[in-house]
Amino acid sequence: MSRLFGTDTLEQVTSTLRSAFGALGGERIDLPSVQPLVPYLEFLGEAYRQNIVEHGGDELCLCPDLTLALALQIASGDSPIGTYQIDDLVFRGSRVAQTASPVQRQIGVEIFGATGDANDDTKIVLATTEALSAAGVTDYTLTFADPGLVFALIDSFDLHKNWKTRLEKSFSMPDTFERDLADASDVSEAPALSRALASLPAKEARDALSNMFQTMNITPFGARSLDDIAERLADKAKETERPLKSEDAVRLRAVCGVEGDLHDSLSALATIAKGLSGEMDGRLAYWYDLLTSLNAAGLDLTTARFDANLARELSYYDGFVFECHAPNGSVLGGGGRYDGLLSALSGGTKSSGAVGAMLRPDRIATLIGGAV
Amino acid sequence: MLNIGLASKGRIQDQTFNYLEAIGLPVRTENGRSYNAEIKALPGAQLWLLPSSEIAKRLHSGELHIGITGHDLLLETGDLVGKVELLEPLSFAKADLVVAVPNSWIDVNSIADLREVFADIRQRMGRAPQVATKYSRIVREHFLKEGISDFRIIADPGATEAAPLRGIADVIVDITTTGNTLRANALKPLNDVILKSEAWLAANATTDIWTSDTLDVLETMMKRIASFKDRRTLVRFAPEADTQDLRIELVSTFDDPMSDLIFAGAGIIYGPKDCAFEIASFLQDRTKSAVSVSEPDLIVDRQSNAFERFRTALSG
Numbered sequence: 001m002s003r004l005f006g007t008d009t010l011e012q013v014t015s016t017l018r019s020a021f022g023a024l025g026g027e028r029i030d031l032p033s034v035q036p037l038v039p040y041l042e043f044l045g046e047a048y049r050q051n052i053v054e055h056g057g058d059e060l061c062l063c064p065d066l067t068l069a070l071a072l073q074i075a076s077g078d079s080p081i082g083t084y085q086i087d088d089l090v091f092r093g094s095r096v097a098q099t100a101s102p103v104q105r106q107i108g109v110e111i112f113g114a115t116g117d118a119n120d121d122t123k124i125v126l127a128t129t130e131a132l133s134a135a136g137v138t139d140y141t142l143t144f145a146d147p148g149l150v151f152a153l154i155d156s157f158d159l160h161k162n163w164k165t166r167l168e169k170s171f172s173m174p175d176t177f178e179r180d181l182a183d184a185s186d187v188s189e190a191p192a193l194s195r196a197l198a199s200l201p202a203k204e205a206r207d208a209l210s211n212m213f214q215t216m217n218i219t220p221f222g223a224r225s226l227d228d229i230a231e232r233l234a235d236k237a238k239e240t241e242r243p244l245k246s247e248d249a250v251r252l253r254a255v256c257g258v259e260g261d262l263h264d265s266l267s268a269l270a271t272i273a274k275g276l277s278g279e280m281d282g283r284l285a286y287w288y289d290l291l292t293s294l295n296a297a298g299l300d301l302t303t304a305r306f307d308a309n310l311a312r313e314l315s316y317y318d319g320f321v322f323e324c325h326a327p328n329g330s331v332l333g334g335g336g337r338y339d340g341l342l343s344a345l346s347g348g349t350k351s352s353g354a355v356g357a358m359l360r361p362d363r364i365a366t367l368i369g370g371a372v
Numbered sequence: 373m374l375n376i377g378l379a380s381k382g383r384i385q386d387q388t389f390n391y392l393e394a395i396g397l398p399v400r401t402e403n404g405r406s407y408n409a410e411i412k413a414l415p416g417a418q419l420w421l422l423p424s425s426e427i428a429k430r431l432h433s434g435e436l437h438i439g440i441t442g443h444d445l446l447l448e449t450g451d452l453v454g455k456v457e458l459l460e461p462l463s464f465a466k467a468d469l470v471v472a473v474p475n476s477w478i479d480v481n482s483i484a485d486l487r488e489v490f491a492d493i494r495q496r497m498g499r500a501p502q503v504a505t506k507y508s509r510i511v512r513e514h515f516l517k518e519g520i521s522d523f524r525i526i527a528d529p530g531a532t533e534a535a536p537l538r539g540i541a542d543v544i545v546d547i548t549t550t551g552n553t554l555r556a557n558a559l560k561p562l563n564d565v566i567l568k569s570e571a572w573l574a575a576n577a578t579t580d581i582w583t584s585d586t587l588d589v590l591e592t593m594m595k596r597i598a599s600f601k602d603r604r605t606l607v608r609f610a611p612e613a614d615t616q617d618l619r620i621e622l623v624s625t626f627d628d629p630m631s632d633l634i635f636a637g638a639g640i641i642y643g644p645k646d647c648a649f650e651i652a653s654f655l656q657d658r659t660k661s662a663v664s665v666s667e668p669d670l671i672v673d674r675q676s677n678a679f680e681r682f683r684t685a686l687s688g
Contacts, residue, residue, distance in 0.1 A: 038524075162488070169491060176519025183484070194479075213476065220476035221558065223493050223501070223542050232492070233479045315521075347498055 010365040013135045013198040014107065017359050018087060020131030021109040024123055026083030031069040033089055037061040039072055039345065062091035067338065067356055068316070068345075070110055075346035081113045086358065108335065108358030112342065120355050121320055124335055126297055128357045132324060132332065136368045141303060141325045141334060143260060145310035146287070147171060148319040148337070149269065152279040153255050159184070160242035162235060167252075172315040181252065184244035190237040195232060198237035206230045251276075255345050258308045265306030266291075290320065316341045324359075333359030373418045373588040376416065377427035377439030380407065384424055384571065387464040388440050395600040397593065409613045416589040419433070425449075425507055431456050434576045437586055438593075444469055444547060446567040448507050452611060453509060457577040457685060459678050460597055465571040467547040470561040472554050474543075483518045486543070490520055493542060500524040504532050504541035511545045514566050533557045579686050594676035605648040608667050610659040611639030625654065642668075 037059040063069050073079045087107045093148050095344035109127060125142075132140060132295040154167050163184040190198075197205040209230045213220070220226050244252075249267055254272050258265045273280035294301060310323055321336030335357025343351035377394075378399070379385040389399050392411065399419065409419040420427075420436065426444035430436040432455055442465055444458055449559060469641050473480050480489055503623040504526040505511050512526060526541045535541035545566065548554055575590070615635055622633060633651075634642040643651045648665050658664045658682040 165491065166488070170519050173519050173521070175517075179519070218476050218478075219558070220474070222474055222536055222539065224474070224477060226476075226491070228492070228496075229476060229479055232489070236479065367418055 009369045010361060013361045013365045013368070014087075014105075016135045017107040017131045017361055017364070018085070020134050021107065021127050021357075022085060023130075024083060024109050024111070024127050025084050026109065026111075027056065028085040029070065029079065031063065031066055031073070031086070031088050032209065033063050033091070034060050035063045035069055035072070040064060040068065044238055063088070064090055064092050065091055066106055066108075066358065067110060067341070071112075071345050071354070072339075074112055075342055075350060081342075081350070083109065083111045083113075085109055086356075094319050105361055106333075106358040107361055108333070108356060110354065110356035111170045112352050112354045114337070114353040114355045115217075115337075116353055118286055118293055120353075121290055121337065122293040122297065124355050124357045125294060125322060126299060128322075128324065128333065128335065128359065129299060131359055132364070135364050137326075137364055139327055141305060141309055141327075142301070142322060143305045143307050143325060144320065144322045145307055145312075145336075146320050147312070147317055149280070149283050150252070150255055150308075151318065152283045153273070156279050157244065158242065159241040159248070162239040163242075163244060172230060172312055174309070174312060177256075181244070181249060184207045185246065185249045187240045187243040190240050194233045194237040198234040200234075202231070202234075205234055209233070216258070232244065257310050258306060260302055260305065262291075262304040262306045287320075316344075319355075322357075324361045326363070330363055330367075331360070332363050332367070333357065374414070374416055374438065374586040375420060375434040375436045376411075376417050377420045377422050377430055377441070378409070379424050379427070379440065380421035381423070384442070384465050387571065391440075391462055391464065395596045397596060405507040412536075414589055414593060416585060417593075431574055431576050432456070434578050434581045436576065436592060437581060438573060438575045440571055440573055442467075442569050443506065443572050444510070444567055446572065446574055447511050447567065450509070455577055457575045457682055458572050458680060459575055459594065462571045462573060465569075467549045467569050468561075468565045469510065469545065469547055469569055470565055472533070472544050472546065472548070472559040472561050475555075475558050475560045477560075481563050483520070483562060486562065487518065487520050490523055495523055501543070502526050502541040503543055503545060504535035505545040506532060507613040509543055510566065533559065573681060577682075577685060582686055587686075590682075591676065591679050594679040598676040605643055605645045605651070606666050607641045607643060607648065607651050607655065607663060608666075609639050609641070609652075609655040609663045610661045613639065613655075613659045618655070621658070622651070622654065 040061055066088055069080070069088075070084055070086065074081060079353065087105070089103055089105055091103055096258070109124070111120050113126065129142070150171055151168055154164050159163070163180075166180045167177065167184065170180045175234065189195075201210065206227055210226055213226065220229065251272055255269065258268050258272075260268075266284070269287075270284055273284060291301065310321060314321075316338045317336045318340050319337030321334065323334035324332040326332055335355065337355045339351075339353050341354060379388050392399055397411050397413050399409050399411055400405075401421075407421045407423055411417055411419065420430075422430070422439075424441045425445050425448075427436065427439040427441040431439050431441070431446065432449050438459070440462065443458070443461075444467070446452060446458070450456075452458070471483065471486060473486070475685040477489070480486055492499045493499075501522050501523045502525075503511060503515075506528070508525045508527050515521070515523060526535065532544050532546045534557055535544055536559060537557055544559065546554075547569065548561060551561060573594075615638065619633070619635055636642055641651065641655075645667070652663045652665050
């Protein structure tokens with residue numbers, strides 16, 4: 001009986017979530033569970049190598065991420081830019097968790113072609129919170145974050161581009177990020193060869209290296225030419241001249257450490273950003289707009305939180321992100337902005353603002369089933 | 373029966389058999405080449421002669437209780453935690469697992485350099501950098517730990533070390549001992565070694581495959597290893613000296629190596645061979661009488677610390 005009851009609850013939750021997200025319009029799109037492996041490896045990294053199927057010489061995988069699956073479909077031209085209703089399974093194996101199911105259903109909506117302001121972001125948050133309350137979930141916490149703030153902050157620094165790139169790339173990998181922060185702050189002198197090449201015009205540097213290679217009987221092959229190597233050697237000397245200033249390292253650590261009440265956190269971020277150039281101001285102005293329009297729509301944000309480290313592992317989020325947590329800490333769903341994803345997947349041939357959210361019907365059903 | 377996996381061929385088999393003979397557990401095979409083998413001194417053991425990678429797999433699955441195989445193969449087969457216990461390093465089949473890059477990459481010496489160059493290849497070539505290796509599991513874990521997530525593994529490229537010259541990979545990860553094969557293929561190893569590998573005696577660590585009988589056979593074997601490995605110096609000094617005081621002073625003076633001293637009775641200490649002179653001059657200074665040092669062939673009353681750790685791990 002209890003099992004039958006559970007199934008009923010799940011079905012009710014499922015249809016509630018579908019209609020709540022459905023209010024944002026767009027067609028329901030069926031995303032194939034079996035996906036080509038390579039784009040996931042190339043875009044999300046080798047960590048996603050799992051459940052591999054070989055078929056006719058192709059390496060396939062069970063879909064580990066619906067946002068990426070849809071973005072791939074749009075990048076390849078199979079579907080146009082637009083709003084899509086999502087209701088599909090994702091497969092995420094784990095070597096550690098033996099109790100969690102490797103299969104989960106997600107229901108949500110993705111808006112490709114989203115406006116750059118807070119408008120569509122507001123709609124996404126509201127659709128999510130309305131879906132939760134329609135399903136009967138009242139006791140949950142909304143937590144926000146914004147990797148875009150970190151990128152804007154890094155961008156505002158007077159810092160060599162190599163350090164900027166390294167820090168931006170490693171933000172989604174906290175341990176590596178810490179190491180990069182240390183490396184960028186505490187630079188040691190570049191090797192003599194680097195310094196020598198950096199002091200020469202590019203062509204002379206290249207010729208010098210070419211002579212050196214001849215003497216050493218080395219012939220470059222593969223992906224990196226003599227020019228690439230000469231350029232990087234010279235670059236290594238130049239990057240030591242513009243390291244991360246200690247006050248900027250302090251700012252960066254401070255921004256990564258912001259956590260707590262949403263409004264307090266935004267004040268803290270404004271204090272950190274004081275005296276920095278435009279980009280950070282732009283991000284903070286965006287947050288002011290987002291909170292204003294969420295408030296105007298009647299969303300109660302008094303218990304909302306901010307946690308700079310939220311969703312740090314999902315490398316495609318590049319703007320605001322949010323998660324909904326049950327009282328026991330389990331994540332019921334969430335979403336955010338990923339404006340750079342389509343461009344990255346299509347090699348720059350397509351691009352669009354994008355924002356989306358997903359909820360987990362199984363967890364919601366367990367939560368309200370448990371409460372009854 | 374204690375199921376023991378030993379190498380079925382190659383240099384590692386010779387080294388394994390030589391080692392077992394040296395510790396007094398010679399392996400007998402029927403007419404030399406046969407896969408039927410036994411160790412007379414271990415009647416409770418069943419030998420399985422298998423390829424080294426198969427030994428690693430069966431140690432993970434529990435089909436073997438113990439086996440001798442490379443650390444690299446054990447790690448490549450799967451996570452060791454809670455599954456496979458490394459009991460004793462055996463000091464043969466030593467090799468380094470390294471990342472090797474084209475020798476023209478004179479600007480790339482560390483894994484941090486590799487990360488930057490990989491990001492550059494991705495950006496310029498519009499594709500993920502490719503890593504040829506037979507060790508895809510170890511490489512994936514290691515690279516992710518080092519902050520490299522954007523790469524492709526070319527899992528079975530044939531002759532791994534030739535893959536970059538053949539244009540089917542940017543770099544390789546492979547085992548090397550002398551570096552000659554790398555040099556012949558215009559490659560050079562990075563300074564950071566991923567794994568210093570050697571042959572280990574390893575055991576499946578799942579409690580339910582072990583019985584008191586199989587544990588007894590393992591204990592016999594490991595006591596022999598401990599006695600063999602622990603070649604010690606015998607130091608004789610004035611038998612009337614106060615051993616208790618000397619022990620406290622020796623341990624505090626020499627710290628680590630001395631934590632392993634055996635006080636065998638009046639005027640006799642067994643200590644690590646490397647420290648013979650230090651121990652002897654210390655005792656001479658304190659007792660003001662002559663101290664003699666000699667080398668016993670074998671000390672057989674030692675327990676095997678590694679075995680005791682394993683037994684504790686199984687019960688806990």
